[in-house]
Amino acid sequence: MRITAIHEKTVPIQSNIRNAYIDFSTMTASVVAVVTDVVREGRPVVGYGFNSNGRYGAGGLLRERFIPRLLAADPALLVNESGDNLDPHRIWQVLMTGEKPGGHGERSVAVGVLDMAVWDAAAKIAEKPLYRLLAEQYGDGNTDDRVFVYAAGGYYQPGKGLGALQDEMRQYLDLGYRVVKMKIGGADLAEDVRRVEAVIEVLDGDGSRLAVDANGRFDLRTAIAYADALAPYGLFWYEEAGDPLDYGLQAALSQYYPGPMATGENLFSHQDVRNLLRYGGMHPETDYLQFDCALSYGVVEYLRTLAVLREHGWSARRVIPHGGHQLSLHLAAGLGLGGNESYPGVFQPFGGFADGYQVDDGYVRLPKTPGIGFEHKAALYPLLKSLHE
Numbered sequence: 133m134r135i136t137a138i139h140e141k142t143v144p145i146q147s148n149i150r151n152a153y154i155d156f157s158t159m160t161a162s163v164v165a166v167v168t169d170v171v172r173e174g175r176p177v178v179g180y181g182f183n184s185n186g187r188y189g190a191g192g193l194l195r196e197r198f199i200p201r202l203l204a205a206d207p208a209l210l211v212n213e214s215g216d217n218l219d220p221h222r223i224w225q226v227l228m229t230g231e232k233p234g235g236h237g238e239r240s241v242a243v244g245v246l247d248m249a250v251w252d253a254a255a256k257i258a259e260k261p262l263y264r265l266l267a268e269q270y271g272d273g274n275t276d277d278r279v280f281v282y283a284a285g286g287y288y289q290p291g292k293g294l295g296a297l298q299d300e301m302r303q304y305l306d307l308g309y310r311v312v313k314m315k316i317g318g319a320d321l322a323e324d325v326r327r328v329e330a331v332i333e334v335l336d337g338d339g340s341r342l343a344v345d346a347n348g349r350f351d352l353r354t355a356i357a358y359a360d361a362l363a364p365y366g367l368f369w370y371e372e373a374g375d376p377l378d379y380g381l382q383a384a385l386s387q388y389y390p391g392p393m394a395t396g397e398n399l400f401s402h403q404d405v406r407n408l409l410r411y412g413g414m415h416p417e418t419d420y421l422q423f424d425c426a427l428s429y430g431v432v433e434y435l436r437t438l439a440v441l442r443e444h445g446w447s448a449r450r451v452i453p454h455g456g457h458q459l460s461l462h463l464a465a466g467l468g469l470g471g472n473e474s475y476p477g478v479f480q481p482f483g484g485f486a487d488g489y490q491v492d493d494g495y496v497r498l499p500k501t502p503g504i505g506f507e508h509k510a511a512l513y514p515l516l517k518s519l520h521e
């Protein structure tokens with residue numbers, strides 16, 4: 133078998149929302165389709181991939197480097213021993229040929245987008261949902277039949293007052309979520325405390341159902357001032373307080389803040405993760421890690437990241453990935469992660485899961501059809517299909 137074509141496009145996912153660090157007025161994403169010559173149900177198998185929010189589309193890198201590299205490779209180097217399916221690990225090696233270590237800038241996005249499409253195609257060719265393939269090949273064979281999800285939103289928006297913030301959160305609860313997340317650090321501390329209290333009111337006074345996200349905005353002094361203000365609420369987690377690469381800040385804050393903390397969405401390699409675990413002072417029993425495969429070289433690299441976790445005494449259950457996409461849902465169900473982010477209100481059509489699979493008391497189920505299941509999302513599939521039809 134072989135890859136016959138790879139199509140790529142940059143699409144907008146802009147909106148008027150803002151976190152503490154960026155607004156999303158010019159945000160884009162890369163979308164790819166990897167077409168194979170394997171036929172299932174009368175049609176060539178096509179795998180789809182895209183990157184999640186927060187990093188821009190990587191069209192330049194895809195067009196100039198990664199897609200040509202893949203198409204120029206001997207097809208025999210891209211398939212498994214028996215030659216009947218793609219081998220994502222071999223493909224990853226080909227993609228990274230000529231790439232020096234370190235400096236994991238945006239090339240991890242380009243590789244992550246292609247890797248997503250390769251796994252989608254490989255699972256379709258194997259005629260299994262991806263979570264089953266992952267559980268059989270890399271897990272203990274067991275899969276979770278439902279995955280914990282939380283609703284992320286609570287962005288800053290022009291004219292959005294406390295009432296609108298509360299209405300947004302009520303909508304998430306009505307959809308079946310139990311835990312919600314909101315942004316902090318984009319207003320002053322007093323205003324953020326009012327916002328946090330307004331959301332906790334909607335959660336029947338239960339702060340343990342609210343996560344807050346500072347998107348790396350704070351220096352240590354500000355992070356500590358927020359820690360003092362937030363600690364009494366007993367929050368679900370306090371996320372990305374300082375710069376994602378400032379492990380010293382994280383270590384100081386981890387010692388100081390009594391509740392669970394979360395970070396990792398802007399670490400793009402297993403080496404960066406290793407440094408966080410070595411030097412970030414995080415607590416394996418109570419903290420959360422948020423690495424997002426779509427931004428960080430894909431599933432092949434994620435398997436290495438999970439190995440690093442094991443070496444440092446962390447359970448995969450402490451991982452709840454950033455990004456709210458279906459690939460992470462498969463990783464969670466197949467490899468026993470702790471759950472997944474969800475964006476019921478933002479970053480559509482890429483956020484969200486299969487149509488008809490409602491969130492029930494904070495958990496969601498996955499379709500049993502082959503691949504990742506993008507075909508089950510009516511708002512997304514036409515866009516993916518338009519790449520090659």
Ligand SMILES: O=C([O-])CC(=O)C(=O)O
Binds near residue numbers: 455
């Ligand atoms: O606002 C963003 O960049 C997204 C984000 O941090 C998250 O979902 O945790």
Ligand SMILES: [Mg+2]
Binds near residue numbers: 345347371372397454
């Ligand atoms: Mg975040």
